[in-house]
Amino acid sequence: MPVDPHTLDDDSDSSAESEGRSRRFGDFDCPACMANNPYDEKFGDGDEVLCYFCGQEYLAQVSDEGRLKLRER
Secondary structure, three states: OOOOOOEEOOOOOOOHHHHHHHOOEEEEEOOOOOOEEEEEEEEOOOOEEEOOOOOOEEEEEEOOOOOEEEEEO
16 A cells, blocks of 8 residues: 555554544654654644744644644645
């Protein structure tokens, strides 16, 4: 199955589905440059995040299953 670089799929977090759209994230891997971006304040659905390495801005979208998808701004 092809990997969607815009989706974070962390099977190790069993609470993700129970949290759903309210799930918060502490970091993300930039789809453009693949750099890991830790955030001090967690972010979630509807928040804007910035890659500290390449400067690309994203809108965070969290699915009902608690999966993160990043859309370029």
